[in-house]
Amino acid sequence: MIPLRTVQTAGGEVTVLLRRADRAVGYVKDGVLQTLIDAAGRNLAPHVTAAVDVLLQEKVRQALVLGHGGGAASTMLHRAGVDVFAVDSDPCAKPLAQLFFRAPPCLDVIVSDAAAYVELAAAASFDGVLIDFQDSIETPRAYLSPSFWRDVARVLRPRGMVVINVTSWLHGGCAWRTFQGALGLGGFDAVALSEEYGAGNRILVTARGATAP
Ligand SMILES: C[S@@+](CC[C@H](N)C(=O)[O-])C[C@H]1O[C@@H](n2cnc3c(N)ncnc32)[C@H](O)[C@@H]1O
Numbered sequence: 001m002i003p004l005r006t007v008q009t010a011g012g013e014v015t016v017l018l019r020r021a022d023r024a025v026g027y028v029k030d031g032v033l034q035t036l037i038d039a040a041g042r043n044l045a046p047h048v049t050a051a052v053d054v055l056l057q058e059k060v061r062q063a064l065v066l067g068h069g070g071g072a073a074s075t076m077l078h079r080a081g082v083d084v085f086a087v088d089s090d091p092c093a094k095p096l097a098q099l100f101f102r103a104p105p106c107l108d109v110i111v112s113d114a115a116a117y118v119e120l121a122a123a124a125s126f127d128g129v130l131i132d133f134q135d136s137i138e139t140p141r142a143y144l145s146p147s148f149w150r151d152v153a154r155v156l157r158p159r160g161m162v163v164i165n166v167t168s169w170l171h172g173g174c175a176w177r178t179f180q181g182a183l184g185l186g187g188f189d190a191v192a193l194s195e196e197y198g199a200g201n202r203i204l205v206t207a208r209g210a211t212a213p
Contacts, residue, residue, distance in 0.1 A: 027070035035070025047201035060128030066114040067133030071097030115142040149186020168200030
């Protein structure tokens with residue numbers, strides 16, 4: 001691996017690495033791979049492709065992406081004509097995605113904590129939300145909080161769709177039941193969980209239940 005750039009952020013150390021063998025480029029935070037593209041700029045993470053495909057099948061026009069990283073999902077959605085608003089707590093995410101991952105400069109990437117962003121975002125702003133901000137073994141606190149999911153439900157339009165990247169840490173860990181409970185209390189009840197993709201990630205597709213506030 002050839003390190004191309006290293007940035008220290010409040011959330012950890014972000015490194016962009018070039019894989020010698022095939023020239024794939026990875027966005028790595030504190031040793032954990034967040035985004036991987038090939039030499040032609042194509043996403044190499046099958047769960048990210050699957051999540052984007054669901055949003056495109058649902059004909060999403062305005063998408064919120066919580067967790068931009070190297071911007072693979074945001075870039076694919078943007079290229080398909082979707083208006084994308086991405087959020088990442090690390091200020092380096094947007095410039096690194098642009099420089100090394102071919103993210104278009106016009107992508108809106110807001111530097112914010114994801115939960116703080118949805119708490120203040122206008123109601124019914126998006127018809128699709130991709131939740132992808134688990135960047136380590138630790139489950140983000142927001143994932144376990146009904147109030148975070150209520151905020152996500154609030155920013156979603158009535159027939160909107162939420163797709164969550166479920167890591168193997170989350171699915172196989174002790175927080176899994178708490179996560180499912182928080183999602184339900186937040187107003188999401190129609191849930192479909194995929195099989196595992198390559199590195200153990202699954203995608204969970206859900207929408208606001210009939211009883212959502
Ligand atoms: C798995 S990566 C996202 C990958 C991206 N969706 C893609 O398709 O390339 C997770 C990202 O979430 C960000 N993140 C972690 N905690 C966050 C938080 N509380 N709020 C916003 N972003 C956060 C990390 O900085 C990291 O860039």
